[in-house]
Amino acid sequence: MLKGKRFKAFSLTIALLFLLLFFLWVIYIPLPCPENPIVLYDSQAVSLRSPLITFIHGAKKRIHLSSFSFNDPLLANILMKKRVQGCDVVVGYDKRYKKKVERLFPQSSFLKPLSAKGLAHEKTALIDHTILFLSSSNLTLASSQVHRNITLGFFSPQLVSLWEEEVAEAKVNLGTSQVHFFRLPQAGTNALSTLISTLDQAKKSISVAMFTFTHQKIGESLIRAKNRGVDVTIFADKTCAKGASFSLLKKIEGCGIKIYRSKGEALLHHKWALIDHREFLFGSANWTNAAFLKNCDFIIKIDKLPKSDLLTLKKVIARLELVCEN
Secondary structure, three states, rough: HHHHHHHHHHHHHHHHHHHHHHHHHHHHOOOOOOEEEEEEEOOOOOOOOOHHHHHHHHHHEEEEEEOOEEOHHHHHHHHHHHHHHHOOOEEEHOOOOHHHHHHHHEEEEEEEEEEOOOEEEEEEEEOOOOOOEEEOEEEHHHHHHHOOOEEEEOOOHHHHHHHHHOOOOEEEEEEEEEEEEEEEOOOHHHHHEEEEHHHHHOOOOOEEOOOOOOHHHHHHHHHHHHHOEEEEEEOOOOOHOOOOOOHHHHHHHHOEEEEEEEOOOOOOOEEEEOOOOEEEEOOOOOEOOOHOOOEEEEEEEEEOHHHHHHHHHHHHHHHHHHHEEE
């Protein structure tokens, strides 16, 4: 009888241990570090706030964020506490939202409206001169919790230093990858040229996920790829596909390129392309003339996406196939 009770207790302990390990595995969120300097996050798998808030909690010196808009009360509260602790805290956002943001957070002196020739559209976070987050997601509740976005996290003092110095264009080696970044509109011409050149060199496949797509030259490069036998697929936001992007997408679709439009209420807010399951183009920039000529935006090219991030991106594509229709 005693042996039976001990066996049951042992079995229960083992079961609880496995349950705990499974729970920890499910909630585990990798963070950029020297051994893993590039990490890709999908908003449909994790809250994009989580890795950002983790580093903000641990920040000692400097937290500089930028976003098109800002309305996250939890993040605002954390940032106010970090400022009281002595951190240099700044949140930049497009000046068009000045009245709305100040009304929501009247005591937040770290908020800074930004001016630009077009839109102040970057979505970035720089923390303690070491960590850089680049995202398609704004610092809003809907962007981080509802809409479809991705964020790239980088551990790279060199990359952060170049960003803080407002260098328009540079290349940085991280692990086995090279990151080539462009700050728009300053490096808009080179960014557009590099983007089109990368698409023109595709050999087997191009997968694109884009919120607003109106740039004729980029559209023509995708048509050229299709004509030379490259498998080209585009995931588009349904609202933009009926509006601003309609004409170009119709032209592209007429050339035999597969276009999948989002379903449901969530915005397909992505702004990336994967070429030959290797090269990755990503940014805060939509593929529009304004993004390259007027808006404060960024575009990066990673010549060899790390295997773990490529796996994450393949899962992003699989989820898009479920929530989009041809």
